[in-house]
Amino acid sequence: MKKIFTTTAVLALGALITFACKKSSSSTTTTTTSTTTSTNPTPTMAATYSAGIYSGTASVFTTSLTAVNQYGSQYGIQGSVVSNGQPLTIYLSAAIAGTGTVALGAQGSSNNYAQFIIDPTTTNTVTTTYATGYPTSSPGSGTLTVTDFNTTSRRISGSFSFTAGTASGGMATVTNGSFANVSY
Numbered sequence: 001m002k003k004i005f006t007t008t009a010v011l012a013l014g015a016l017i018t019f020a021c022k023k024s025s026s027s028t029t030t031t032t033t034s035t036t037t038s039t040n041p042t043p044t045m046a047a048t049y050s051a052g053i054y055s056g057t058a059s060v061f062t063t064s065l066t067a068v069n070q071y072g073s074q075y076g077i078q079g080s081v082v083s084n085g086q087p088l089t090i091y092l093s094a095a096i097a098g099t100g101t102v103a104l105g106a107q108g109s110s111n112n113y114a115q116f117i118i119d120p121t122t123t124n125t126v127t128t129t130y131a132t133g134y135p136t137s138s139p140g141s142g143t144l145t146v147t148d149f150n151t152t153s154r155r156i157s158g159s160f161s162f163t164a165g166t167a168s169g170g171m172a173t174v175t176n177g178s179f180a181n182v183s184y
Contacts, residue, residue, distance in 0.1 A: 041155075041181040045079035047090060051116055051130055051172035056083055058176070061090055067156050067184035073097045074111055077156070077182060080119075087119035090174060092160055098149050104142040104162050106133025114142050114162040116172040130164035130172035140164040140171070148180075155181050 045061040061079030068076045073095045080089040094102045094112040107113040110133075118128040132140045142162020149156050160177040 040153075040183070043155075043180065043182045045077075045090070045177075045179040045182070047160075047174050047177035049088070049090075049116060049172065049174045051088075051118065052128070052170060054083065054086065054088065054118060056081075056088075059083065059088075061088075064089075065179075065182060067182045069184050075156070075184060077179060079179065086121060086124070089115075089117040089119060090177065091115040091117060092144055094144050096146055096149060096156070099146050101143055101145045104132045104144055104160075106139060107131060108133070112144070114144070114160065114164060114174070116164050116174055128166065128170070130166055130170065132162050132164050134165040134167055135169050136167075137169075138165070142174070154184050156184055157181060 043062070043065050045065050046058055047061060048057045049055060049059065059081050061081045063080040063082065065079040066077075070076050070093075075094060075096045077092045078089060080087060082088075092104070092114050093107075094104070096102070102112050103110075104112050104114045114132045116130040118124075120127050130140070132142055134140060140163035142160065142164075144158060144160045146156060146158040148158070157180040158178070160179075161175045164172045164174070
């Protein structure tokens with residue numbers, strides 16, 4: 001009887017050990033989240049210009065570069081550069097509803113116009129504004145071509161060129177103008 005008891009005890013103990021050592025089959029769920037950060041493209045504006053004693057080739061107008069929805073479909077796009085201590089600004093105003101080309105003319109007769117502005121400095125206290133539509137005897141004009149007008153990302157890109165003048169007859173020429181990824 002001792003042998004049966006020992007065998008039964010060993011079998012019982014083995015089953016107990018087998019049961020106690022059995023690997024748990026509970027399930028685990030791991031959730032991994034990844035965050036993608038989008039980087040907005042860098043806005044740019046560049047142009048070649050000649051206005052009186054000021055001239056530049058492929059100048060970068062990225063100081064204060066912005067586009068503003070002024071009202072309705074009217075947008076103002078502006079960029080500035082400081083060249084040899086002289087602040088210079090290009091300003092474009094146009095009714096923009098999407099991509100396409102807009103003629104730039106006189107400010108009063110059209111809301112589509114361009115300006116090349118020589119801002120005052122500590123030594124030059126006069127602002128000189130060259131605008132399309134001036135001088136009246138031979139008014140300047142130009143074109144603005146919008147190549148991308150993204151209402152989701154609120155960014156605008158395009159190209160421009162124009163001639164502009166002052167009431168006293170001074171002339172400015174802006175060519176090879178471009179702007180890209182300017183937010184509005």
